[in-house]
Structures are given as C-alpha cells and as structure tokens.
Amino acid sequence: MALKIDKNQNLSLVKRVNKLLESRPENDKDTLEALKELSTFFTDNTLKNRRNLRSKIEKKSLTINDEFLSAFKEVKSTLDSIHSDVLSMNNSIQTMTSRLQSTKTQTISLIDRTTKLQNESKKLSMQHEVANAFISTFQLTKHEIEILHGQTREEPISDEFFIVVNRIQTIHSSCRILMQSGYQTLGLDVMQQMTLLQESALERLYRWAQNQCRHIENEQIAPLLMRAMCTLQDRPVLFKYIIDEYCTARRAIIVGAFIDALTLGSKIGGTPNPIEMRADDPTRYVGDMLAWLHQAIPIEKENILNLLKACDKTDVSDQVKHALSHITESLCHPLKSRIEHIIALESPATVLYSVMSLIRYYRSIFTGIIPDSVLVNDLSDLLDLSEKSFNTRLQRETRMALGERAEPPGQDLIPAASVSRLLTFLNDILSVALIVTGEDREKDIQRIVSYIVDPLLQEIDETATRLPVVDMAVYLLNCLHQIHSTLSVYEYMDQRLERLQAQSDAQIDTLTSELASSLVANLNLGPIYTILQGKEQGPMSAIPGMDPLSVKEFTNKLESLLLMPESFLLPQISLLQNSTYRSTALKRSFQVIGAIYKQLYEACHEPKNDYQNPDGLFARTPDELLEKLISQ
Incomplete structure (x- = not known):
C-alpha cells in the first residue's frame, strides 16, 4: 500500500516535472512578472535562501496587503468626504430648483412683455430703415x-x-x-x-x-466742357447760346491766326514764312491762302466735334455745320479782298486760269465740309469773277497775238508768225489745264480752245482768201496741220479734230483738182479728154489731135512725167508741211491722169478706131502706169 502511494506520488511528480519542462516561461507574461519581482529580493541562490523562499514570499505578500489596506483607508476617507459634499450639493440644488421654479413662474409675464417690446422695436427699426432709404433715394445730401x-x-x-x-x-x-x-x-x-x-x-x-467758351485759347476741349454740352443738350436755347459764344471766341482766334500767317508766318498749311512774301506770284499766293484754310477748317471742325462729342450724334450734325460756317465767316473779308485784288491785276491768262482752278478746287472741298456757308458763297462769287476776268483776258491776249491786221504768209506758205504765237499761247494755257482735275476740266479745255482756235481759224480764212487758189489751199492745209498737231495731244478734242480734218479734206480736194488740172494742161490732155468724152462719127484715129502721132507724143510726155515729175507738178506742192497731205493730193491727181490714160488706152485698142499697132503707141498698161505714178 505504501509502495502504491509512493508510486502514485512519483507519477504525479513526474507529471509536474514534465509539465514544467513542457511549459515555455518566456511566453507566460505572469510568470515573467513573478520572476522579475522575485529577482528583487532573491539575490543569492543558496540552500538557505531556497528553504526560506516560501516564508519570504509570504512576508512580502503580507507587506503588500498592509500597504493596500492603508491606501484603501485613505480612499475610503476621501470617498466619505466626497459623499458629504455630494449630499451638500444635492441640498443646494434642491433649494435652487425650488427657487428657480418660483422665479420661472414670476418671469412668464415679463417674457411676454419683452416679446411685445421686441416686435415693436423691429417694426420701428424697419420704419426707420424705410425712411432712411426714401431719403437717400429721393433727397440730396447736404454735401451734394x-x-x-x-x-x-x-x-x-x-x-x-x-x-x-x-x-x-x-x-x-x-x-x-x-x-x-x-x-x-x-x-x-x-x-x-x-x-x-x-x-x-x-x-x-x-x-x-x-x-x-469765352476764354478758350487752345485747341484742346476740356472733358468737363464736353460733359456740360451733353448735359445742356436738352435745353436748346442754352445749348445754342453756348455754341454761339464758342464760335465768337474761335472767330477771333482763327482770323488772328490767318492774319499772322499772312504777315508773320504759321505752321498751319506748311507756310512758316509770311504768305504776303509771295504776293508777287499770284498763283502761289492764292494757293497758299486757300491751303491754309484747307488745313485750318478741318481743325476747327474737329474741335467742334470734340466739343459735342458726348452729345447725341443725330442732333449735332446741323449744329456743327452752322458753327463751322459762323467761325469761317470771319476769314471771308481778308481772303476775298486779297483774291479780288489779284484778279483785278493785269495778270496773264495762264495765271488767271491757275487762280480760277485753285478757287474752284478749294470751293468743291469746302462745299463738302460747310455747304451753304458764307465762305463757300464768297468763293463762288470769286470763281465767277475769276472766270469773267479770265475770259476777258484770254480774248484780249488772243487778239494781241493775232495783231490788228492779218499777217500774209510768205512765199514758203508756212503759217504766219501770229499763228505760231497763238498756238504757243494755247499750249501754255492747256498745259495748266491738264494739271487741273474735276468735272469742269473738259468744259474749260473746250472753252479755251474755242476762244483761241475760232478767231485763229477766222484770221487764217481771211488771209487765205487773198491768195490764189492753190496757194490758199496749201496755206490753209499747213495752218490746219499745225493746229491739228497742237490739239491732238490733248483730251476732249475729238469733235474739234474731226472738224479740222473735214476742213483739211476740203482743201485737199481743192488742191487735187488744181493739181490734176495743171497736169492735164502740161500733158496737153485737154483735147484728148474732150475727144474721148465726145461722140464723133468714124474712127478716132482720123480725128485731129487723136492721130497716132499725137497719141505717141502724149505717151512720151507721160514718160517724161515719170522721169521728172517736178517739172510737171505745181511748185506749191513741195511747200506742204504734211507729207500725208502731199501724197494724198498727188495720188488723187495721178488717179485722174491714170483714168484718162486708161480710157485712151482702151479706145486705141478698139478695132473700130482704126489704130495700127496700138501696142506701139503705149509703153505701159494703165495699171503699170498708175502704179508707177503712185510710187513717185
């Protein structure tokens, strides 16, 4: 039995040892903490210490419990104190709650009154805001x-x-x-x-x-003045009075600037020197004055537009034109008096035409800027005056160039000196007219040509009527050719050139007739032509003057004409200055001789006229003769 018990104890011990061996203390947190605590008082691993280990541990545990008990006593006393405080607070809260309940009952009526007062305050505040808003919207502030x-x-x-x-x-x-x-x-x-x-x-x-506006000096319009004009636009009377005041001020300024430009010089218009210095050159003098206006008037227009810049554009256009017309009216008297003086001088027609063209050109420009203004009307009057003066001077110079009596041509039948002088004068004036632009340019050129060429043609005709027929035709052709050559380089001359050409053709016909008559007489073709036109009975070879000997004598003279045409032609033919006219007259007269020759040739070859060996009478056929004559 005892053995059995020992055996069981051994087994239990073995199990414990195995359990201890199988356990892993490094993973057991409690064990590690216990060992750590043990290390604080178990320092020496002796037999004695191992036997007293339990008692030490128990003593240590007892000490810890004592410490815990003393700490817990302190906690308990603290808790007792807190408990008494909480009881005191609870009593106070109960007292306050009862008092609060009493106060709440008393303040209900006060809260109702306060609510009513707050609502009334909001209403009054809203009314105050509305009143302030009305005042700020419909009233001006004291500062304003x-x-x-x-x-x-x-x-x-x-x-x-x-x-x-x-x-x-x-x-x-x-x-x-x-x-x-x-x-x-x-x-x-x-x-x-x-x-x-x-x-x-x-x-x-x-x-x-x-x-x-009354004291405006510079050309820059102040922005505030522009705003003032915009504001006053709804008051037409005040608006007009201000514009009139501005125009009055600018009239004095611009006329002063114009007088300064005339006498002292000005940057406007590119005339740093006084314009009056060029008074001896009428064209430049008038041109510089008008050019100055051309530069100054747009500046004034721009100033007026700036003045009315903020106004309604649909309402200010007429105001701008009226104001600009009023401002420029002050320039009319000094400008008009000077230009009238220039026109009244005995200036050449070329100068007067240049002045007239300048006035017309600038009048068209100013009409586009300020129509129906006094300045434009005065320029129109000056234009009429300059046109009359130019026409009068042009006619006078034309008569002076022609002379009191028509000059007879020389023996060479070239145009008289008066013709050359007048055509040179015409060239001078038309060269000025070519520079002029505008719709009146054609009218001016045709009028100038009419004033000069018509009297010239009349004098040429009068001179030519005193000459023999051939001399008259040659002289007229030379004069007409010179006039035609002068006018052909200018435009708008088509009808005039056609009339001159028609006159030339008429004289060429006259010259051709005279030349043909002279050739017929020199070749003794008169009797032959008369016989060819007659209706004599019998063979033509039996008629006196148409016998073979007379025919042969005529053909021999024709050969002489082919060899020496000058001896048979009129000497005036060589005096024609236009080779075309000369060749045309010769060709037509030779065609007359060729036609008679052809008629004679055919008559001699007809058997009824009884010519023996007609081919021996003629050295050439009619076509060969005509070709040879025309090629002369």
Whole structure:
C-alpha cells in the first residue's frame, strides 16, 4: 500500500516535472512578472535562501496587503468626504430648483412683455430703415447740395457736379414710379423740388460753360466742357447760346491766326514764312491762302466735334455745320479782298486760269465740309469773277497775238508768225489745264480752245482768201496741220479734230483738182479728154489731135512725167508741211491722169478706131502706169 502511494506520488511528480519542462516561461507574461519581482529580493541562490523562499514570499505578500489596506483607508476617507459634499450639493440644488421654479413662474409675464417690446422695436427699426432709404433715394445730401450750388459763382465745375446732376435726373424719373404706386402728392412734391434744383444747377452750368467758351485759347476741349454740352443738350436755347459764344471766341482766334500767317508766318498749311512774301506770284499766293484754310477748317471742325462729342450724334450734325460756317465767316473779308485784288491785276491768262482752278478746287472741298456757308458763297462769287476776268483776258491776249491786221504768209506758205504765237499761247494755257482735275476740266479745255482756235481759224480764212487758189489751199492745209498737231495731244478734242480734218479734206480736194488740172494742161490732155468724152462719127484715129502721132507724143510726155515729175507738178506742192497731205493730193491727181490714160488706152485698142499697132503707141498698161505714178 505504501509502495502504491509512493508510486502514485512519483507519477504525479513526474507529471509536474514534465509539465514544467513542457511549459515555455518566456511566453507566460505572469510568470515573467513573478520572476522579475522575485529577482528583487532573491539575490543569492543558496540552500538557505531556497528553504526560506516560501516564508519570504509570504512576508512580502503580507507587506503588500498592509500597504493596500492603508491606501484603501485613505480612499475610503476621501470617498466619505466626497459623499458629504455630494449630499451638500444635492441640498443646494434642491433649494435652487425650488427657487428657480418660483422665479420661472414670476418671469412668464415679463417674457411676454419683452416679446411685445421686441416686435415693436423691429417694426420701428424697419420704419426707420424705410425712411432712411426714401431719403437717400429721393433727397440730396447736404454735401451734394453744396456741390450743386457751389460756394461762389466763380467756383469751377467738377466731376462731382455732374454726378449730382445725374442723380437729380434719376430722382426726377423715379418720382413717376412713386406716383404710379399711389403716392401722387409725395411724388409731385419731390418732383417739384428736384425740378427747382435741376434748373438752378443748369443755370450755373450754363454760366460756367459760357465763361469757358469765352476764354478758350487752345485747341484742346476740356472733358468737363464736353460733359456740360451733353448735359445742356436738352435745353436748346442754352445749348445754342453756348455754341454761339464758342464760335465768337474761335472767330477771333482763327482770323488772328490767318492774319499772322499772312504777315508773320504759321505752321498751319506748311507756310512758316509770311504768305504776303509771295504776293508777287499770284498763283502761289492764292494757293497758299486757300491751303491754309484747307488745313485750318478741318481743325476747327474737329474741335467742334470734340466739343459735342458726348452729345447725341443725330442732333449735332446741323449744329456743327452752322458753327463751322459762323467761325469761317470771319476769314471771308481778308481772303476775298486779297483774291479780288489779284484778279483785278493785269495778270496773264495762264495765271488767271491757275487762280480760277485753285478757287474752284478749294470751293468743291469746302462745299463738302460747310455747304451753304458764307465762305463757300464768297468763293463762288470769286470763281465767277475769276472766270469773267479770265475770259476777258484770254480774248484780249488772243487778239494781241493775232495783231490788228492779218499777217500774209510768205512765199514758203508756212503759217504766219501770229499763228505760231497763238498756238504757243494755247499750249501754255492747256498745259495748266491738264494739271487741273474735276468735272469742269473738259468744259474749260473746250472753252479755251474755242476762244483761241475760232478767231485763229477766222484770221487764217481771211488771209487765205487773198491768195490764189492753190496757194490758199496749201496755206490753209499747213495752218490746219499745225493746229491739228497742237490739239491732238490733248483730251476732249475729238469733235474739234474731226472738224479740222473735214476742213483739211476740203482743201485737199481743192488742191487735187488744181493739181490734176495743171497736169492735164502740161500733158496737153485737154483735147484728148474732150475727144474721148465726145461722140464723133468714124474712127478716132482720123480725128485731129487723136492721130497716132499725137497719141505717141502724149505717151512720151507721160514718160517724161515719170522721169521728172517736178517739172510737171505745181511748185506749191513741195511747200506742204504734211507729207500725208502731199501724197494724198498727188495720188488723187495721178488717179485722174491714170483714168484718162486708161480710157485712151482702151479706145486705141478698139478695132473700130482704126489704130495700127496700138501696142506701139503705149509703153505701159494703165495699171503699170498708175502704179508707177503712185510710187513717185
């Protein structure tokens, strides 16, 4: 039995040892903590210490329990103190709750009264805001009224002034909405008040703008003055008065500048030297004055447009034209008097035409800028005056060039000296006309040609009538050729050249007839031609003058004509200056001789005329003869 017990104990011990061996203390946190704590007082691993280990552990445990008990006593005393405090607080809360309940009952009526007062306060606050909004919308502030009226009449206008004026207009417009909302009386009162303020402001603005225009010196328009014109545009009378004041000021300035340009020089128009220095050159003198106006007037127009820049463009166009016409009116007297003086001088027709062209050119320009103005009307009068003076001078110089009596031509039948002088004079004037542009250019050129060429042709005809027929034809052809050559280089001369050509053709016909008659006489063709045209009975070879010997004598003279045509032709033919005219007259006269020759040739070859060996009478056929004659 004892053995069995020992055996069981051994087995139990073995199990414990195995369990201990199988356990892994490094993974057991409690074991590690216990071992760590054990290491604090179990320092030496001796037999004695191992036997006393249990008692030490028990003592250590007892010490810890004692420490815990003492700490717990402190906690308990603290908890007792807290419990007493909580009981005291609970009593206080109970007291306060009862008092609060009593107070709550008392303040219910107070809260109701406070709510009513708050609602009334909100209502009054809203009414106050509405009143302030109405005042700010429909009334001007004290500062704005001070700006509107100004401290003195001479106080300048500022940007703030226009802001206040615009605000008055806005308030005035808003009064209609106020009246439509049912506040007619209030709206009318505010509208009346704003109307009075607006009238006062516009009156002050008018005086200020008028003063600005009265003392305007430079060409730059102040922006405030532009805004003033825009603001006053709704007051036509005040608006017109200001423009008139501006025009009056600018009239004095521009006429002063024009006088300075005439006497001292000016940068405007590119005339740094005084224009009066070129008074001895009428064309340049008039051109410089008109050019100065051409430069100055657009500047004035631009200034007026700048003045009215902020205004409604549909309403200011007529104002601009009227103002520009009013300003330029001051330039009319000094300009007109000087140009009239130039026109009145005994200037050559070329100079007068240049002056007339300048006036016409600048009048067309100014008409586009300021139509129906005094300046344009004066330029029209000057243009009429210059045209009359030019026409008179042109006719006078034409008569002077022609002379009192028609000059007879020389033996060479070239145009007289008066013809050359007059054509040179015509060239001088037309060379000026070529420079001129415009719709009146054609009219001017044709008028100039008519004033010069018609008297010239009349004198040429008068001179030619005193000459023999051939000399007359040659002289007229030479003169017509020179006139035709002069006019052919100019435009608009088609009809005139056609008439000259028709006159030349008539003289060529006359010359051809005379030349053909002379050839017929020199070749003794008269009797032969008469016989060929007659109707004699019998063979033609039996008629005196048509016998073979006479025919042969005629053909021999024709050969002499082919060899020495000068001895048979009229000497005046060589005096023709135009080779075309000369060749045309010769060709036509030779064609007459060729036609008679052909008729004779055919008559001699007819058997009934009884010519023996007709081929022996003629060295050439009619075609060969005509070709040879024309090739001369």
